[in-house]
Amino acid sequence: MSSDDELAERLRAGDEKALRVAYERHGSAVLYLAQRVVGNRADAEDITQVTFVAAWSGRDGFDPQRGTMLAWLLGIARRKAVDRLRSVARDQRATETVQAQQTAPPAEETPERIVDRLVVADELGRLPEEQRRTLELAFFDDLTHPQIATVTGLPLGTVKSHIRRGMANLRRRWEVDGAPSGSRSAGPSRAL
Amino acid sequence: MHHLDPDRLVLLALSEEIEELNESDHLAQCEGCRQEIQDLRHVAELGSQAQELRELPDPPAHVWQAIEAGIAAAPAPVAPVIDMAGRRERRQRSRWLLPAVAAAAAAVLAVAGTVAVDRFTNRAPAEPVTARATLEPLKAAPPNAGGDVRVLDDGRMRVDVRNLPLTTGFHEVWLLDPDEPGKMVAVGSLSDKPDAVLPVPPGTDLNRYRLVDISDEPHDGDATHSGRSLLRGTLTY
Numbered sequence A: 001m002s003s004d005d006e007l008a009e010r011l012r013a014g015d016e017k018a019l020r021v022a023y024e025r026h027g028s029a030v031l032y033l034a035q036r037v038v039g040n041r042a043d044a045e046d047i048t049q050v051t052f053v054a055a056w057s058g059r060d061g062f063d064p065q066r067g068t069m070l071a072w073l074l075g076i077a078r079r080k081a082v083d084r085l086r087s088v089a090r091d092q093r094a095t096e097t098v099q100a101q102q103t104a105p106p107a108e109e110t111p112e113r114i115v116d117r118l119v120v121a122d123e124l125g126r127l128p129e130e131q132r133r134t135l136e137l138a139f140f141d142d143l144t145h146p147q148i149a150t151v152t153g154l155p156l157g158t159v160k161s162h163i164r165r166g167m168a169n170l171r172r173r174w175e176v177d178g179a180p181s182g183s184r185s186a187g188p189s190r191a192l
Numbered sequence B: 001m002h003h004l005d006p007d008r009l010v011l012l013a014l015s016e017e018i019e020e021l022n023e024s025d026h027l028a029q030c031e032g033c034r035q036e037i038q039d040l041r042h043v044a045e046l047g048s049q050a051q052e053l054r055e056l057p058d059p060p061a062h063v064w065q066a067i068e069a070g071i072a073a074a075p076a077p078v079a080p081v082i083d084m085a086g087r088r089e090r091r092q093r094s095r096w097l098l099p100a101v102a103a104a105a106a107a108v109l110a111v112a113g114t115v116a117v118d119r120f121t122n123r124a125p126a127e128p129v130t131a132r133a134t135l136e137p138l139k140a141a142p143p144n145a146g147g148d149v150r151v152l153d154d155g156r157m158r159v160d161v162r163n164l165p166l167t168t169g170f171h172e173v174w175l176l177d178p179d180e181p182g183k184m185v186a187v188g189s190l191s192d193k194p195d196a197v198l199p200v201p202p203g204t205d206l207n208r209y210r211l212v213d214i215s216d217e218p219h220d221g222d223a224t225h226s227g228r229s230l231l232r233g234t235l236t237y
Helices: A004-012 A016-038 A041-057 A069-091 A096-102 A111-126 A129-139 A145-152 A156-177 B006-013 B021-029 B031-048 B061-073 B080-088 B095-122
Strands: B129-137 B146-152 B156-162 B170-176 B184-190 B195-199 B211-217 B229-234
Touching: A004 A016, A004 A069, A016 A041, A016 A069, A016 A111, A016 B061, A041 A069, A041 B061, A069 A111, A069 A156, A111 A129, A111 A156, A111 B031, A129 A145, A129 A156, A129 B031, A145 A156, A156 B006, A156 B031, B006 B031, B021 B031, B061 B211, B061 B229, B129 B211, B146 B229, B156 B170, B156 B184, B156 B211, B184 B195, B184 B211
Parallel strands: none
Antiparallel strands: B129 B146, B129 B229, B146 B156, B156 B195, B170 B184, B170 B211, B211 B229
């Protein structure tokens, strides 16, 4: 599997296959983000298309030192989706549908927050197997550390160390790749 | 002041253990440790919402087709010649070679441009042309395939193609809307002759449907685009 570095280089050299690789890896996350932000499938597919075409045109702007390919694509998609919402609102400011859309994304589900979720989910999928499994039991099944030790057969100390390292990895990725105006800069009211 | 142990902060953030009295005191005073716990909790919350994101469905195939159409229509970002070099020669090459290749490609394009202009000026001077496009080969076509399209002021379109791959079906001409994937107008099919004149459906907005597409269509009775595009080019005026 080629790294983001290699993909970046191939993209810069004008290799369309590299864009295809990026699309196969991240197209579904881009579509998910678009769908969550604009709320309808046709627009979401359109935004996905526009995002990858923009990624192609702006491929020199991708710098693997500053974030992953996923974060870069989600950043483009987020801006395109928000622009779309705004232009819809502008076009039909008076109609009821738009009033609904303008108030649609609740605070919980800002585009930045969706990006953060996708980035953390992606990192979770990349963790070493035992670390990932341990965190999933804590996150998804809400198990305590002793319960996780029982379920997995791992010593309690190992469970704790997996959780600690896994959390550190997720957090690092969120800091690097999370949406810029995301919740971390907001006050305590947003943190939970 | 001793800050709380980072490992301890993880346990507290996950509510795995309850704060001791002295820890509560410290947290009440220490902005840094409070922020740390908040960040960890936030990340844990994002993580606990990751379950539904693990098996996201792939976008449908027509999205990628629309991306390819968009790329074909998009202006090349760096320098067009690099884009073309990349498309024509799919081999990997190291980066230091690129400037040389680009320069060579530029020279070739300059010559090709002159030839094309000569052809336009020498040929068919009697035909008033309102728009034209140069067709470039896509992946499914050999690199030397190509063509020219001229929209005449009587509403017909002259399509001149070369080196298309053989087909068991037929080659069809379409006008696509590059801004709205999936929207297209069928213009007609090409015969064995390299040069065809086809009527553009009256009222077609050529500013919108400006991307000319030549596709390979099987004889399957399905009137929609096969998705197998061979050549593309954008109409200019």
